[in-house]
Amino acid sequence: MADPYGFLKHSRQEAKKRPVTDRAADWDEVYLDLGPEARDEQVRTQAARCMDCGVPFCHSGSAGCPLGNLIPEWNELVRRGDWELASDRLHATNNFPEFTGRLCPAPCEAACVLSISHDAGGPVAIKRVEQAIADVSWEQGLVRPTRAHVSSGRKVAVVGSGPAGLAAAQQLTRAGHEVTVFERDDRLGGLLRYGIPEFKMEKKVLDRRLAQLRNEGTRFVTSCEVGVDVTVEQLRERFDAVVLAVGALRGRDDRTTPGRDLDGVHLAMDHLVPANRACEGDGPPAIDAAGKHVVVIGGGDTGADCYGTAVRQGAASVVQLDQYPMPPAKRDDERSPWPVWPWILRTYPAHEEAGERRFAVAVEEFVGDEAGHVRQIKLRKVRVERDASGRRVVVPVSEEAELLPADLVLLAIGFEGVEHMPLLDGLGIRLTERGTVSCGSDWQTQAPGVFVCGDAHRGASLVVWAIAEGRSVANAVDAHLTGSSDLPSPVIPN
Ligand code: SF4
Known part of the structure; x- marks a missing residue:
């Protein structure tokens, strides 16, 4: 049975990342490979923070895991060191836990009962436990082909x-x-x-x-x-x-801002696809950030992917712009009893590597040189409001526009x-x-x-x-x- 006081004995520990100088210089995964022994020990401690709630909000429902992952069950199995059964229970609901363990922003952690209060030390590190179970499953040969016993003929x-x-x-x-x-x-x-x-x-x-x-x-x-x-x-x-x-x-474009058609202004995927192809050995990418002043427009996951890619390609500078104000770094309203985990500032590993994030700013114009190539971005501080019909509108709040160097602009404003x-x-x-x-x-x-x-x-x-x-x-x-x-x-x- 889970230890209901485990979260009071152990603090939440995020997975450790490789030093910035190392990881920004290669394309390998950013997280440190601790080796099986240290990883297993650390992850077992993290799993021990789970209270095995009577109503596990992490597990399903409108805010929890869409897969209905049996989170308290495999937290307890990991705490006990039964990786084989944990693998079995994880794969019962998730075909590809090594993908979600690496890529999912973990709505289960936002829904975890321990995220209600800072006093609880933050949610169980569910994503970290999930990835460890998946990785152990592969290392120990627990992932085998599961063949159908009969053929339907369809x-x-x-x-x-x-x-x-x-x-x-x-x-x-x-x-x-x-x-x-x-x-x-x-x-x-x-x-x-x-x-x-x-x-x-x-x-x-x-x-x-x-x-x-x-x-x-x-x-x-x-x-x-x-x-x-x-x-x-x-x-x-x-x-x-x-x-x-x-x-x-189909990438969302920005056709209304003057200068959109200048050379050097691209949709995010036009940058990411060739960059990933280059990593597969398909030759140099068609759009390369090397030596360029890069501006990424859009504050989400895709923007962060462009940001990290530009850093690794050797950009001269990288700036990511977001129309919304910077969310708080941590819970600032102690009176609220509700979880705040998803609404605090999301920082991606790429943001620690180089560059700068700017919030509450919007592009007014892409400014080009005589050859028709983008060289600057005209920016203004803004506030995002709702108009009478409920539509989102962006209102300038500064009189002075600002010019930012930009040889490569990547639009990561959604799909x-x-x-x-x-x-x-x-x-x-x-x-x-x-x-x-x-x-x-x-x-x-x-x-x-x-x-x-x-x-x-x-x-x-x-x-x-x-x-x-x-x-x-x-x-x-x-x-x-x-x-x-x-x-x-x-x-x-x-
Ligand atoms: Fe464990 Fe958090 Fe899920 Fe409760 S909500 S069962 S503490 S992971």
């Missing part, structure tokens, strides 16, 4: 090999269906491959999981755009069901939904106002036998939601093909 096409597509494919393959994953890129993984930098998750972590899927029987076809290289008619003829897991990669693709036209699927693909309560789109999951359905979101939707769509497809399904379905369509 064929499923999964379009897209990001986390949602891979989760759906693994679940459906294990249920006995013949699954083929189509990927338009030359390598598998979608955003995990070409969107997430190596310093957040090394690609060998993805590759070993892909090998497991292959060994279980999932088939993969790369460099194949369904709707073009495979026609919609061929898709319909060859497969009994189709899962769309095509992501939501607007699914990219245009012939496949959707061919299937007769129209996008919602949010640019996503809608579906019924059974995840089926307007096209019969065609299902959707992940960012394509939800809009750009967290890796944990992609996996949760992939698992749920697998349940729906399995039921569609066989009449019922025992596969788990942790979430419902939004």
